[in-house]
Amino acid sequence: MSLNSHQDIRQSIERRILSGEWALGARIPDEAKLAEEYGCARTTVNRALRALAENGMVIRKRKGGTRVNPAPVKQARLEIPVLREQVEASDGIYRHQVLNMSVTAPPADVRNQLRLSPKQKAFYIETIHLADEKPYAFEVRWVNMTAVPGIVDAPFEELSINEWLVRTVPFSSGEVRFSAIGADKAVASALDTKVGQALFVIDRTTWLGDAFITMMKLYYREGHVLHSRL
Amino acid sequence: MSLNSHQDIRQSIERRILSGEWALGARIPDEAKLAEEYGCARTTVNRALRALAENGMVIRKRKGGTRVNPAPVKQARLEIPVLREQVEASDGIYRHQVLNMSVTAPPADVRNQLRLSPKQKAFYIETIHLADEKPYAFEVRWVNMTAVPGIVDAPFEELSINEWLVRTVPFSSGEVRFSAIGADKAVASALDTKVGQALFVIDRTTWLGDAFITMMKLYYREGHVLHSRL
DNA sequence: TAGTGGTCTAGACCACTCA
DNA sequence: GAGTGGTCTAGACCACTAT
Numbered sequence: 001m002s003l004n005s006h007q008d009i010r011q012s013i014e015r016r017i018l019s020g021e022w023a024l025g026a027r028i029p030d031e032a033k034l035a036e037e038y039g040c041a042r043t044t045v046n047r048a049l050r051a052l053a054e055n056g057m058v059i060r061k062r063k064g065g066t067r068v069n070p071a072p073v074k075q076a077r078l079e080i081p082v083l084r085e086q087v088e089a090s091d092g093i094y095r096h097q098v099l100n101m102s103v104t105a106p107p108a109d110v111r112n113q114l115r116l117s118p119k120q121k122a123f124y125i126e127t128i129h130l131a132d133e134k135p136y137a138f139e140v141r142w143v144n145m146t147a148v149p150g151i152v153d154a155p156f157e158e159l160s161i162n163e164w165l166v167r168t169v170p171f172s173s174g175e176v177r178f179s180a181i182g183a184d185k186a187v188a189s190a191l192d193t194k195v196g197q198a199l200f201v202i203d204r205t206t207w208l209g210d211a212f213i214t215m216m217k218l219y220y221r222e223g224h225v226l227h228s229r230l
Numbered sequence: 231m232s233l234n235s236h237q238d239i240r241q242s243i244e245r246r247i248l249s250g251e252w253a254l255g256a257r258i259p260d261e262a263k264l265a266e267e268y269g270c271a272r273t274t275v276n277r278a279l280r281a282l283a284e285n286g287m288v289i290r291k292r293k294g295g296t297r298v299n300p301a302p303v304k305q306a307r308l309e310i311p312v313l314r315e316q317v318e319a320s321d322g323i324y325r326h327q328v329l330n331m332s333v334t335a336p337p338a339d340v341r342n343q344l345r346l347s348p349k350q351k352a353f354y355i356e357t358i359h360l361a362d363e364k365p366y367a368f369e370v371r372w373v374n375m376t377a378v379p380g381i382v383d384a385p386f387e388e389l390s391i392n393e394w395l396v397r398t399v400p401f402s403s404g405e406v407r408f409s410a411i412g413a414d415k416a417v418a419s420a421l422d423t424k425v426g427q428a429l430f431v432i433d434r435t436t437w438l439g440d441a442f443i444t445m446m447k448l449y450y451r452e453g454h455v456l457h458s459r460l
Numbered sequence: 461t462a463g464t465g466g467t468c469t470a471g472a473c474c475a476c477t478c479a
Numbered sequence: 480g481a482g483t484g485g486t487c488t489a490g491a492c493c494a495c496t497a498t
Contacts, residue, residue: 064465182427
């Protein structure tokens with residue numbers, strides 16, 4: 001057989017695994033042999049196998065060879081878009097409104113996450129995001145003013161803090177948490193739903209290098225679904 | 231400067247973007263120039279930039295060059311482990327129990343997803359997963375018996391259907407959905423909680439090639455959090 | 461210690477797409 | 480049409496690790 005594109009080779013190997021030619025945990029031929037079999041350079045086989053390894057389908061070890069992953073980990077890649085885009089993607093008209101905004105000392109749990117000293121203040125803001133004038137998501141956020149000084153003068157009438165931060169501090173790292181929560185009084189009122197209503201929540205903490213940037217809780221309206229391919 | 235590992239180069243470019251040397255949307259030097267600057271082969275720069283592109287940090291176009299992504303997409307990579315591993319990872323003792331099991335014609339919505347004819351039957355199973363003898367998650371599942379004939383004889387006393395399927399049909403593709411739902415009577419009873427309790431739900435449909443394999447709803451107990459790094 | 465993957469190089473040709 | 484990324488090759492050396 002003569003396949004010489006890394007994509008073709010990847011597909012072929014994938015099929016051979018799926019077909020059972022190489023069982024779970026089994027060792028597959030080494031790069032040199034596959035290169036010979038496919039009639040291509042070892043580099044090309046390497047690239048195909050590297051992709052399969054990133055994907056979790058095989059496990060590679062020097063000297064140990066390449067094996068079909070016996071405990072395949074299902075990975076979902078979630079893209080977390082800016083809210084406005086999320087709304088507009090489903091043909092809704094997006095609008096946001098700031099409900100509350102202040103500069104105050106945060107509660108202890110937030111303060112610890114932000115690594116602030118006891119009396120240091122932080123920027124607090126509550127935003128409601130609307131789709132076609134109906135509540136879409138309620139956002140509660142703390143921002144480290146030291147790390148993001150421009151925050152106090154930002155034009156939150158035009159740009160949601162969500163978007164403003166993405167443009168200002170674009171490539172931060174962080175942690176996300178997904179959970180379900182029953183709406184308390186404040187959230188229920190903001191989203192125009194009843195207390196206790198089950199809501200989907202995204203919790204996000206963001207860093208830029210060592211500097212804490214922001215901590216956000218996003219309560220989606222009832223029925224919101226986040227989906228992804230495996 | 232002389233950097234010749236793709237990882238070093240990637241890091242360097244990352245830093246130059248973060249530092250603002252190349253602004254959002256700005257074009258960065260082409261591969262040949264960077265290769266010269268770093269004192270390495272173009273292939274090496276290519277690999278570094280390809281990684282950054284997969285990551286969403288830059289956008290690459292032939293002739294258009296490489297640009298810093300002006301609308302960085304936050305990607306979260308979620309690993310969805312088998313339940314037993316999830317429980318054991320937090321030092322819990324895992325056990326599962328089958329609550330209901332039958333072979334019947336599924337309701338219309340499930341039937342459509344499974345592409346079954348009106349009177350065709352499917353395998354239905356309800357499982358409760360326990361951590362330290364307390365309800366951890368409640369699983370409701372339909373399985374296509376045509377695609378997975380072995381299912382009727384599988385040893386669900388030892389292995390949860392969850393794990394059995396992973397071992398039997400390891401590399402399937404599919405769709406996942408995350409949402410929040412208020413517990414109905416059946417779910418509340420299985421998870422030993424109250425009706426209306428907000429629960430985190432994972433919905434999963436799985437295919438192998440063109441063949442539908444299974445459709446699952448997993449209700450996690452109150453307070454469950456799924457987390458991931460950005 | 462020997463086998464296997466990890467990576468770099470220099471050069472080449474191709475495919476897209478912008479101007 | 481020309482510039483830029485996409486990819487392949489053949490060869491080389493290195494780094495890990497199973498045996």
